[in-house]
Amino acid sequence: xxxxxxxxxxxxxxxxxxxxxxxxxxALAPMQLENQEEYRRQLKLVQQSPLPVKAFNxxxxxxxxxxxxxxxxxxxxxxxxxxxxxxxxxxxxIAVLGSGGARTIPEGWETARAEEQLLQVLNWCAAEMKDTGxxxxxxxxxxxxxxxxxxxxxxxxxxxxxxxxxxxxxADFYHMDEExxxxxxxxxxxxxxxxxxxxxxxxxxxxxxxxxYDTFSAILREIGYSGMISAECKVEQQESEMVxxxxxxxxxxx
Numbered sequence: 001x002x003x004x005x006x007x008x009x010x011x012x013x014x015x016x017x018x019x020x021x022x023x024x025x026x027a028l029a030p031m032q033l034e035n036q037e038e039y040r041r042q043l044k045l046v047q048q049s050p051l052p053v054k055a056f057n058x059x060x061x062x063x064x065x066x067x068x069x070x071x072x073x074x075x076x077x078x079x080x081x082x083x084x085x086x087x088x089x090x091x092x093x094i095a096v097l098g099s100g101g102a103r104t105i106p107e108g109w110e111t112a113r114a115e116e117q118l119l120q121v122l123n124w125c126a127a128e129m130k131d132t133g134x135x136x137x138x139x140x141x142x143x144x145x146x147x148x149x150x151x152x153x154x155x156x157x158x159x160x161x162x163x164x165x166x167x168x169x170x171a172d173f174y175h176m177d178e179e180x181x182x183x184x185x186x187x188x189x190x191x192x193x194x195x196x197x198x199x200x201x202x203x204x205x206x207x208x209x210x211x212x213y214d215t216f217s218a219i220l221r222e223i224g225y226s227g228m229i230s231a232e233c234k235v236e237q238q239e240s241e242m243v244x245x246x247x248x249x250x251x252x253x254x
Contacts, residue, residue, distance in 0.1 A: 001226060001254070002225070002226055002227065002228070002229050002253045002254070003022035003023060003054070003227075003228050003229070004021055004022050004023075004228075004229050004230075004231075004246060004249050004250065004253075005021055005022060005023040005024055005025050005054060005055065005228060005229070005230040005231070006021055006024060006025065006230060006231050006232075006242060007025040007026075007027075007057060007197070007230050007231065007232040007233075008024065008025075008026075009026070009027075010024070010026060010045060010046065010049060010053075012024070012238075013049045013050050013051040013053075014050045014051070015238075015239065015242070016051050016242070017050050017051040019239070019242055019243055019246060020246060021051065021242075021246060022052070022054075022228075023051060023052045023053065023054035023055065023228065024049065024051045024052070024053055024054075025053075025054070025055040025056065025057060025094075025096075025230045025232070026046065026053055026055075026056050026057075027056070027057055027058035028056040028057070028058055028059055028083060028086065028095070029058040029059070029060060029061040029062075029099075030058070031043070031046075031086065033079055033082045033083060033086065034078075034079065034082075039082070039086075043086060043089060043090070046086070046089075046090045047089060047090060052091060053090045053091065053092055054091070054092055054093050054094065054228060055092055055093065055094040055095070055096065055195065055228060055230060056083075056086070056087060056090075056092055056094070056095050056096065057096035057098060057139070057232070058096075058098065058099060059083065059095060059096065059097045059098070059099050059102075060079065060097075060099040060102035060103075061101075061102070062099075062101030062102055064076060064079055064102055065102055065106075066099070066102050066103050066117060066118065066121045067103055067104070067105055067106075067109065067113075067114040067117045067118060067148070068105065068106040068109045068114065068117075069106070069109065070106075071117055076121060076124070077124055080121075080124050080125055080128050081128055083095065083128075084125075084128040084129055084132060084134065087129075087132070087134045088132050088134065092134060093133065093134060093135065093228070094134070094135055094137050094194060094195045094227075094228060095125075095129075095134055095135070095136050095137065096137050096139050096170055096195065096197075097122075097125070097136055097137065097138050097139060098139035098141055098145075098146075098170075100141045100145040100146035103118065103146055103148060103149070104146045104147050104148065105147055105148050111148075114148060118148070118149075118158060119158065119161055119162065122136070122138070122158060122159075122162045122167055123162060123164075125166070125167065126162055126164040126166045126167050129166040130166060132166075134166070135165075135166055135167070135168055135194045135195075136166055136167050136168070137168055137169060137170040137194045137195040138155040138158055138159055138167065138168070138169050138170065139155070139170040139172060139175075139197070140152055140154055140155045140169070140170070140171075140172065140175055140176075140179075140181075141172075141175055142174075142175045142178035142179050143178075143179070144178070145175075150175075150179055151176075151179055151181045151185070152169060152171050152176065152181060152185045152186070152189055152193075153181075153185055153188075153189065155169035155170070155192075156169050156189045156192045159192055160192075168192055168193065168194030168195075169189065169192045169193060169194065170193075170194065170195040170196065170197060171185075171186055171193055171195075171196055171197070172196075172197035172198075172199075172232070173196075173197065173198050173199060173200075173211060173216060174197065174198075174199035174203055174232070174233070175197075177211060183212065183215050183216055183219055184219070186216070186219045186220060186223065186225075187219050187222065187223055190223035190224075190225070193223075193225055193227070194227060195227060195228055195230070196220070196225070196227065196228070196229045196230065197230055197231075197232040198229060198230065198231050198232065198233070198249070199211075199231070199232060199233035200213075200233065202234075203233050203234050204233055204234055204235075204241075205231060205233050205234075205235055205241040205242070205244065205245040206231050206233070206245045206248055206249055207244060207245055207247075207248030207249075208241070208244070208245075213248075213252055214252075217252035217253055220253070221253065229249060229253065231245050231249070
């Protein structure tokens, strides 16, 4: 059975729990993993969350470049090791690798070299996540946010080269819509999907716009997707929109 969460700050965990969500999805980068004192402080807060922290996104901060000439191998590997420590101690199941600012290929840098660097980072993640139960979900981003991995098919291309159960792919309805990616790609790559992000027209809350949720949810049900589904969107009337969205999501998936 699917579980439903929301991508937001830890301060909203109590509200989400009250409203009936199953988990909260947090951004990792703001935890400042390279500042040990601050990282330990924030980890304690995460472990005390009134709602399970089952997923993290924003894996790398923008100043840690994972492709291009500024990529610092030792720094990246240390960061990944600490990140996985966070995931395990928090009890998370999914780590989302979007991080457009970190992964965007710099102008003049060869695409083939960037691909090698991305694959190396994915391999390091897979090695660190081995036997932890945590899955890295590669997040395709639209071209306004990154110039590499812009579709679910692109994400699967990279995941297949790693060929490790710890590396799978996320499908984000917003980015798919921005890129005009056909919803049939969900069916085509069903064995590689590990996580779902939702939004609606204008990147607002699910159920508030014109996205084709009937088809999107029908395909996910058809392929037997039973994993987590997180809303990642803008809100204006936080509580009421969260309530409406949870009701909407449950109507489509349960």
